[in-house]
Amino acid sequence: MRTILVSGGAGYIGSHTVRLLLEEGYRPVILDSLVTGHLSSALPEVPFFKGDIADGLLVRNIVQDLGIDAVIHFAARSLVGESMQKPDLYFHENTAKTNLFISALLSAGVKRVIFSSTAAAYGIPEQVPIPEAAATIPVNPYGASKRMIEQSFPWLEKAYGLEWISLRYFNAAGALFDGSLGEHHTPETHLIPLILRTALGRQEQISIFGTDYPTPDGTCIRDYIHVLDLAKAHILALAALEKGVGSGVFNVGTGSGHSVREVIETSRKITGRNIPVLECPRRPGDPAQLVAEADKIRTTFNWSPGYSSLDQIIESAWAWHRKNPDGFPH
Ligand code: UDP
Missing domain, CATH: 3.90.25.10 (UDP-galactose 4-epimerase, domain 1)
Structure with missing residues (x-):
């Protein structure tokens, strides 16, 4: 059974993905600071570490103790308006910490990462629908903080053999149909x-x-995309890396x-x-x-x-x- 470390697994998209990983026969392990995530009763009982992605010692210990095969990295700040007010917070939380996280993963021997990216990486699109090859000129620090990580991936691939897939989400929305798990942000802006x-x-x-x-x-x-369809995209991305399909950027929208x-x-x-x-x-x-x-x-x-x-x-x-x-x- 493959063991997958899910950073931000207590967040909106992360928690739905953890449930689906279990259903698909993976063993998810959550790392979440609980700064924006929630320990809900609908979150399955899986190994849970409360901590920061930038805590290299913790990350290496988790990888070694639980035998992590791959990582799905959700943990991030995600409010566009807040990023305009506090760009330094976004470059710290999303860019600098992700770089530390990936360094720790690589040093512990984990080479497969699925990354939460965003349509905000494109900025104002020149054409719609937007292809992956479109120009990426973000118009807010949130989009820029994610795009910078995408730009680092080919270099990490070359130097260390990182295998990566970056999923550019359009508008994540929806919930489990029984109403047991859903979207809760404070403040809510969506x-x-x-x-x-x-x-x-x-x-x-x-x-x-x-x-x-x-x-x-x-x-x-x-382009509104149901959170369960988004979660499924992560499972398929993992499978693609396992099959050696190759690294790259993918839009996730309808x-x-x-x-x-x-x-x-x-x-x-x-x-x-x-x-x-x-x-x-x-x-x-x-x-x-x-x-x-x-x-x-x-x-x-x-x-x-x-x-x-x-x-x-x-x-x-x-x-x-x-x-x-x-x-x-x-
Ligand atoms: N929007 C709106 N009223 C609101 C919140 C959002 O009209 O109270 C609009 C917003 O301008 C955008 C769309 O709804 O065109 C989706 O916004 P959201 O914040 O949900 O996602 P975004 O596209 O910014 O990621």
Whole structure:
């Protein structure tokens, strides 16, 4: 059985991936600082280390004591707005610490890493859907902090034989369909959780950030991808590295997008609740459209999204929000 160290395994995408790893016959081990992650009762009972990815001694001990075969590295800060306010925090937490983490892994003999990257690596796209080969000129420190790690990978591959896959997520969304595990950020800035909190009466209205974009209804278009489809992409990426498919960057998105208004309309339909909106100015740094060209991951990994219709995403997220209107208890 292969043992996989999952950094950030108590976070949103990490926790769903840990569950899927178990289902697929892997042995996941979690390393999480719990700064933004949660020890939820829905998190499976697997070896858990509370600690920092930059703690080289801890990382080497985990690798040696548990016999780690590969790593899925989620642990990171991920709020674009916060990264604009505190770029140094993002370069420290995401870039510097990841570099230390990978050095410790390599020195302990781990050569396979799946990395959480982001569509924010592209910045304002020149063409949509966005192919992996598009220019990467991030427009926020969050995207830059991830892109710098991607840029280090080919050098680490050359020098030490690192085998790596970087998954550029588009808009992760949705939850387990029974509502037992889902998305909880503090503060919450993402569209779908905020809409559903409005549906629950936890906030008065949902702000629409910009109604004058060059899109059919004037609001931004994003490629929403269900967290279970994202989790599956990691399992397939691991399998690809095991098969020697080779290192590289892959978009993880559906290839089609939905506008902010469309997401609100679908949420009204699914929740049956009134969701008041407030039309606001644009939010700085938001590209009009971010939609993945998803052919590479489909053909290379034989991956395809199974749960990423807007209805399925919102139904599952609604199940989570109704069961956990205040999120995780801690
Ligand atoms: N958005 C919005 N109101 C909100 C939060 C987000 O209109 O309260 C818009 C945002 O401008 C973007 C889209 O919804 O166009 C998705 O934003 P989110 O923060 O969920 O993800 P991002 O695309 O920034 O990663």
